[in-house]
Amino acid sequence: MDWLKDFAGRIEADAPLSRLTWFRLGGPARCLFHPHDADALAGALRRGREESVPVNVLGCGANILVRDDGFDGVVVRLDEPAFREVSVEGESVRAGGGVDMMPLSRGLSAKGLSGLEPMAGIPSSIGGAVRMNAGGRYGEIADVVEKVAVMNRDGSVEEWSREQAGFGYRRSAVGDRVVLWARFKLKEDDPRQVSQTYDEIFDQKMETQPLGDASAGCIFKNPPDASAGALIDKAGLKGATCGGASVSHRHANFIVTRQGATASDVLRLIDLIRETVRERWGTELETEIEIW
Ligand SMILES: Cc1cc2nc3c(=O)[nH]c(=O)nc-3n(C[C@H](O)[C@H](O)[C@H](O)COP(=O)(O)OP(=O)(O)OC[C@H]3O[C@@H](n4cnc5c(N)ncnc54)[C@H](O)[C@@H]3O)c2cc1C
Structure with missing residues (x-):
């Protein structure tokens, strides 16, 4: 090459x-x-x-x-x-696609700029968060996106409004384009209050998710009107293991790995979970993670 x-x-x-x-x-x-x-x-x-x-x-x-x-x-x-610039103008924040989301959202919360607190505890770049519409029960990134710049595969650049970005549950219209930057519309508020909310969300994540283990977050998307984690848990799969990969005891939709685990271990466990949930509940689980 x-x-x-x-x-x-x-x-x-x-x-x-x-x-x-x-x-x-x-x-x-x-x-x-x-x-x-x-x-x-x-x-x-x-x-x-x-x-x-x-x-x-x-x-x-x-x-x-x-x-x-x-x-x-x-x-x-x-x-x-060039991809890690951050600029703040009043309540408007523009961040490059390569900016690390967690320190950004923590820092903005400490300044009293509210809107990105739901990103607490979600490891992500700005580009990854926009493409995946990262979020959870406290909100998702789409809630505060005002504009997104994407580069097409022919090198041309487009600026999209939030509507054009086509956000849905863990998805967007980004596809194979590259997110160059995103602009967020935040709200000025009491810095202590915003930081406290950030910390509460972070603590809640630490309690319910195995954030200290090697994982890729939720393996499966939630099917309509159901929680993938609950289906996996109720199928008795917590702790199920293939080689060095196990279903987390803390959160059944997380696969955690120990040293020496291989990607094949994870893939075998994904198949086992899918088959068991299909047989037990008749539900087809779709992966949220991307497999390269
Ligand atoms: C411990 C843990 C907890 C998690 N909790 C949550 C949660 O609560 N909610 C949630 O939504 N997710 C969660 N996740 C999943 C993950 O954090 C999100 O999906 C995150 O947005 C991924 O961002 P990333 O930068 O790591 O992307 P990557 O994993 O590097 O890539 C993911 C996808 O985004 C694409 N991508 C990356 N950068 C760009 C770019 N600049 N332009 C275009 N495409 C790009 C990649 O090509 C790939 O398709 C968790 C993961 C872990 C490990």
């Missing part, structure tokens, strides 16, 4: 992805590319398409399972300063 050298940015060959994902397992990427700026990103996306090489974007790796034989293509990380 010598053609990547035509574009400004760092290139790592055969780069282990296990260190960049929350599951901490899986094989390497043929190339890991850190574009210097939007022009370099546009060039790599265009060229990848011409060369028929898959190009995937990796955020914080909190919703991804990389297979053991790795990813035979280019993985792009938006970790250069």
